[in-house]
Amino acid sequence: MRDSEAEQAVDLSNCDREEIHLVERVQGYGALVTVDAGGRVRRHSANLAEMLGLEAVPAPGTALADALGAAQAAALTDRAALIGPDLEQVRASGLGFPAGAFDAAIHRVGPETVIELEPAGPTAEADDVTLVQTLMNAVRRQPTIQAAAEEATRTVRRLTGHDRVMCYRFGEDGSGTVVAEDAAPEVESYLHLRFPATDIPAQARALYRRNALRQIADVDGPTHRLVPEPARPDGRLDMSLCTTRAVSPVHLEYLRNMGVVASMSVSILRDGALWGLFACHSHKPHALSLGRRAAVELFAQLFAYEISVKSMQVERAHDGDARRLHDALVARVSRGGDIASAIDVVADEIRPVIGFDGIAVVSDDAVATIGVAPDEEACRAIAAHVAGAASPGKVFHTATLQDAMPEAAHLSEPVAGVMALPISLDPGNYILLLRGEVARTVVWAGNPNKPVRPTSDGLRLSPRNSFAAWHQTVTGQSVPWSESERAAAEALRATLLEVVLRMADEAARERVRFQEKQGMLIGELNHRMRNILNLIRSLAQQTRGAAASLEEYAREFDGRLVALSRAHDQLIAGREGEGASLVQLLALEMQAYGGEAGRLVIEGRDVMLPGETFSTLALVMHEMVTNSMKHGALSRPEGRIAVTLRHGPEALRVEWREQGGPPVAEPTRRGFGSTIVERAIPHELGGSVQVRYAAGGLEADFVLPNGHLALDEPLPGDAAEAEAPAEAKAPEPDDAPTRVAAPLAPAGPVLLVEDNMIIALDAADMLAGLGCGDVRSAASVSEALAHVDAEMPVAALLDVNLGRGETSLPVAERLRDAGVPYAFTTGYADDGQVLREHPGAPVLGKPFTEAELAAVLARLLD
Template sequence: MKIRDILNREIVNLTNCEHEPIHIPGSIQPHGFLLGLKTGTWLIDFCSANTSDYIGISHTELLGRTFATAFGDEREHLFKEYISHALVTAPLKLELFGRNFNCTIHISGAHYILEAEPLTHVSAPLSSIYDQTSQFLAYMNETHTLKELCQLVADGTREITGYDRVMVYRFDKDYNGEVFAESRDEKFEPFLGLHYPHTDIPVQARELYLKNLLRLIADIGYKPVPIYTIDDTHGKNLDLSHSILRSTSPIHIQYLQNMGVGATLTISLIHQKKLWGLIACHHYSPKNLTPEIRLAAQLQGNFLTSQIDVRQSNEEYEVSRKTNAALEKLNALHLSPKSESFEQVIACNELLEICNAGGVSIKFGNEIFTSGSVPEHDEILMLSDWLFNYTNAGQLHTDKLLGHLHDHKELCQKVPGIVYHSLGLDADNCVIWYRPETIAEVNWAGDPAKAIVKDEKGLFPRKSFELWREFVKYQSKPWSTPELNSAANYAHSLQRQMALILLTEESRRNLELNQILKETNSELENINWISTHDLQEPLRKIQLIASRLLSKENDISPDVIDAILRMNQSASRMQALLVDILKYTRIQHTKAIFEKVKLENLVQQTVEELKEAVTEKMAIVKVNGLPEINGVAFLLKQLFSNLISNSLKYSKDDTASEILVDYQGREPNVSPTDRDALFEVIRISDNGIGFEQQFSENIFNIFTRLHPQAEYKGSGVGLALCKKIMQTHSGFIKAEGTPDSGAVFTLYFPVN
């Protein structure tokens, strides 16, 4: 059987330090030993090189044997019994070759990993640990802020574990860390308030902190113990992400040595499935903890993460109370629906207080209303247009405008913090709150730009942790959640006020237009009365005088007689036009009651009344199965009279005229405005001269004619009159024509 170690011998350098495979180091810390058992067969497939130090049997003797053959059936039974209880957190206590061990077990891929540490006497009685934990819970309820709670956790963890220094380490959004709370021995310098760059804890390390919530290094100066395996598969390895004894990255060990640390305990603080921070415990000499103390320390972290939301809410409560009070005062203002109302709004200090801003601008149309410290007028215009396009008519809040608007450094220094809300579909309506620059002093534990150092010997973590001050510019105080919520709420109020102003102005314009329209209609009615009544009298006199003159034609020359005849004909045409106009206007004002009308009888009567014209044109008029509809009888009679007369007028001289009025049945989905309506469809077709289809819409316009007056007499009102009659009946009319082949007029009457 061939055996090999799985030690990771890759050299960490600048190109791979962010991707160092720290989950598969192939080695462990020496304060315990490790076995990797195949699931199902319980064959020892992995074994650390230090088993002989603890149980007197070398790894070469253990590899390839089953757990039972190596340690006995009774131990195997205890092992299987333990793993059958998936929720077990206390270690398994095993006696192996006369020595007692605390064993932690977890599964990794196809292997169970057993890590055994010698059982030692508990440095503090379990009752003492319990009392300390109970006391901590009592004190926890007395704290109000998150910082107070973190300090309590730091003090409690140090009391339980006995480490020289315990820090609560909090990450920002970029995973730079800050020592948020600290408990330490007085002889050590304080780290409280110091910041550490994100490179101190690289990505893969943060990922492991999410998987394994407790990480112990008992002695920084330890010598890694390699893990051996049966060499039966190429590239065979073991994932130690959840291991207690997992060996640590050499660069991290060097980092801790540079800090002068001798042992560490790290507890992950997980909040909303993200790494919120760490409880980092440092001791300046080697130090190990019993499993019971480790668990008690881990509970401190659980207490803290369970209270983060509550404490942050407590801290935000006072801010929220003040912003809500300002918001209530603003919403209580009685604003008139005029743009001047924004002068009343902008004069209120509460407009700044709702989000603790230094300035605010409201843009409504071409007007800009401002309060407090704001940019220049042209800068507000530019910023409004840019934000509208950048947010796609949405919203934006930032404490570092330069991170978004790179080309206006001076403006971004003047107002680095903004809250923007678009209040319309264009850039003309918006509100922007502004915050001035706050130059922050950040105390780093060493220059963050030198977190990783490379020299001729390779890659090393920094050696200097001396105070290094950085002044952060182009940044404002961050906006809190209550401030952003209040700003958003009042932005909606401003949007409603703007909508009300626009609606009020639109309503006022509509009233003015309605008044103008009313006056215009009154004038048109007067003109119509004059055209249809007062103008009739002069025409009758013209016709009377013409008749008298024509009765004396023996005394008048032929040229004069011809002129008088033309004058009489013109007067007759004008009289007919006035009569048609009167008919057209009467339809607009008709309020006749609708009744059941039998179209078959009505159209037959109409044809009878047109008998003289039908006979003159030698026409054949057929009427087939017309339905009964709701309508105004005299208007319907006018409709069919106009359409049949139109067919007679535009018949061909050399062909007998044929006119067909027939019922096409009911049709749905034909209305351009109501797709659910059902219509009775009637068609009037002829074999006359027809027309070009391009004129199918224009022929219904009043006074529209397709032929000269001398060729076909008429006023150009007839088809316009037909369209009006159909509209009065809530229907519509369509026309189709083919030159020299005839025309078809289709009528659509609604069933209901």
């Protein structure tokens, strides 16, 4: 922000004009380099060579490989290739430089790829995602948003190690209130204090919506400029998404006045809007690694989701009142009345849901009032003001009507707050809920009104040197309309319009359908989110058991996640109900690994795969292509892969043949990748897999039952019939990761029913680690009952919802009749009929930890 003339008063609103995203400097804990589309260095921070331990400072136009090293440049370029419309930023870890290991954050600004490098964090932070999931469970158990915010604030301080962490919630005017706080005993508390909107300027709030986490490691630490400097102002680098971006001098002064040396802000976004922040303060320099910051950012995203869920629960609690109000209005209108003549009914029914001092019905024909309300002329003037300020057909509300309509303070009955509900499609017809003025005291963190003035030392924030509680008496305002009142008004708005248009019956049916659909979508969203988290956790656990090093673990785990992501993207891109193409899946996997055209030859008719089948095949084909790139045909330039699709009356056979590669031999040990190839299709799709290590190259046959294909009608068979599904091959002993033996030792088999193969493998590993020497896995009801018929288990763990519309209810009933204890696992908050019919069975929510599983298993075996 530029200095003003000495005599000019400057207040904090000047900060709204500061170009904080064009600072052209980075903080001292990181370095930055940008490259153009050709991979040549365009600009870099002045500390780049010193931080990385490079021998020379890269000159503009230097190839990235020459500047940073070939291996490092290749790794950064590969990660940058993932950036797209739905993924603005990517990260890379474990990059080796002369000065040590570094992590990188990468994004694009126009033609430039921006690479920010920071020293890598401790290897112990590799399990941060699992830690976040565990900590989030405590937040999820809280009954209210306030209680959840308090628990979340404690959690963020535990994750970050800052001296003080505040949950800061924004108001409609941009000001913010500290609604929860966790701080060291000696640290000053700001709990319940309000900060004016000018403390976080408009452009800073906009950046928080784009870049969810902002770290300031040391307010007095060095910063480093970008070189070369741009020839023109419009050539400056947009650093909106930069993690190391230097800080506005005004904000640094603000933090110093608070006694803060290091800070971090984490956005809490709800429906794309900035709901609030986690504001973290330390009184000494403090910086978190890129990996730990990513974990904190994930926690904030999950917390925002939990806020949405709890808000919906509050809204549903008001549905009964809304339905009762709807029924009363419908009954009144059905007797030939209208809203104006039914104002007494309207007032009596609305008052328990939305509080008011007076009510007025303003229509073209008449004005009717009850309670503390001004005369007809004043009511029409208020309605006219609302019509000009509100969006057509929407609810309008304000607690400060007198600011925009000063005459409202001088009416026969002064009005400060109004909520207007439209009762027709024509503007000007409203139910007006009116509130009078209520003087109240607002407690600010320091005086928010005193201006900032320039001094001989430059622009200073001395008026904000004190952040002690400052009380202000506010007049000209009513009691604010609460979030639940606004939600009730939105629900009532549609009802009123439909009542006036004599469509009450259809409105009632639509309301019921909407509520049912909303409940179903909320439940499905919760289920899918839990399953995704459980799948990622299980994928991480299984990959870790097979990896020989941290770098291999990161590479393998990242590749599998990317395969799932590509599968999801392809499913979303397809038209609803058609599934996604198997041929395109194969082509995408080749393209992702830089496979050249012609090295993959596909014969046979393409087939569309539904979502569950496509995700399973995506993982299997990812492992096949990865293995071929490492050890098979694709490891040599002349190598190629031939895939033949043979359609049979009952199944599709996918024949994989590698040619022109090095000699192959059956491996002596099978890792997790081999387990995915050999077991995913039998376990999840009921098909079969045969893998042969032939002299000419690897051969594999995958058989997919037609029931798992998106077929409008059965396909006629090809010349070669597909074979019948075969039994799934048991994993090799080396596949299981080493665990510490647990004291539980069941005297017989434990039955595990889970339709997702990766989750089943992880749960089986957990059971084995708890002392269960005989775990029988099943993916369907029929397979589970076959295990029960062969040998009755001593305990069972049952996934409620299985594939293809099945539930584990028949298995639970069979076990209950036999007196065998069992527990359910589920991603739903309430799995309805199954859980209601088995009230004594423990329920284990997904994702679950080994400790949680141990507690449930001990209960079953007791």
